[in-house]
Amino acid sequence: MKSSIDHLIPGSTEHRARVQALRTVALMELVKGVLVLAAAISLYWVDASDAAGAFLNYLHISPDRHFAHLLLRLADRLSNVKLWQLTLGACIYSGLRFAEGFGLWRARAWAEWIALVSGAIYLPYEIARLAHRVTLLHVAIFLVNLAIVAFMFYLRIYVPRKEGPVPADRGVN
Template sequence: MPSNPALKAVAVFEASKGLVALAAASGLLLLVHRDLHELALRLVEHTHLNPAAHYPGIFIEAATHLQNARLALLAAGAALYATVRFVEAYGLYRGAAWAEVLAAVGGAIYVPFEVAEVIHRQDGIGVAVLAINLAIVGVAVRALLRRRGAGSQNAA
């Protein structure tokens, strides 16, 4: 299959999502065996928020109850997500049909939630996220349809 610049752009985007997830996983692992209550309190005070206020208090309370096992599980989940993104990016960059299917299905899963978010909030960020995701799904579906058309022409 000829090189598709749109698929390569999606591959780079998916790889960057993988890098962000990997950074998040690493950050979570750095928090294991730390006093999260103290860390949350210092973060709230550093941002000049009132620790006794409602939302900063919720954040501090949640950090207090976050256990090392839960942090490790979250880090493992983020690492797994990063791995899926890297594998998808590799497949898209190489023009693999399975990666196009993964990109189309993986992106389409989020569309109903993103539409609901846009309806509920109606902000520019939600619209941008929805538009980017629809573009990714469109690029993947278009590549699959082209592949299907090329396959049926070769069979004739």
Template sequence: MPDATASSPAWLRRSVRSVAGFEALKGVAVVLLVLGLLTAERDGGLHELAVALAGRVRLHPHALWPSLALQGVDHLQEVHAGQIGAVAALYAAMRFTESWGLWHGRRWAAWLAALSTAIYLPFELEHLLHRPGAIAAAVLGVNLAVLGLMVLRLRQPG
């Protein structure tokens, strides 16, 4: 099947492929993160690893955010490793599928990218309004740009 974006401007094809690369990177990141978590859990040191990480970035483990993170890590240890692996595998498979589809100019992938980006926008906007900052603004801006890019791609023939 020919590349459906062949009639699209070159900058749009390159931009969509950049998004495809980023989606693949997110899939790889999740796989590596879960492998690291499962390895640390198997070795029995997930809590200790989280405490050491908090200390490394000079956070006191009893402060609010580090404490909440440590509670999350402790709860994570109660979840069966197979469940964590299954959810991570599904997420990574979706990201890899979306990446492949975007790279090859598939229309369904542009829809998937638009929808999966749009889902987060209300939460990102709320976060920016309640905790304004450069990172929150950048995340919202990038996702708005990705959504706009996908809308442009979907308006192209093919």
């Protein structure tokens, strides 16, 4: 599969802008992967109830609130098997984010498809969340995700691909 930047002249303004946009999305994916992996690793060593209490304390959420009760009850119910399953799921998710980030950094078409599909999967959930409650954070997350999905859609559907063999160096350092 061809890269979305193969047809561009290396060093051109359009080439640099597209590479910069792809690398920005790549960094976001890599950061998500690191954060989820750190959370997964910390679940192995930290007691879930203690972590939930510290999280609520950090956010200044009273333990008397309904959300706090739910979170603390969930943390208490986590068994070792459930923790391992959660950790495994988080590691798989992180691995996907790392692969996507690497592929986007190198302007690979397969990574653009992953970014398009994985971003689009979240859009209905984000719309439902906005329909339930509009906050600045929810709007920002939705708009960033929508912009990424639209950009990846544009790259994969509308940007012409260069025919012929793909060179080893795609003009991306």
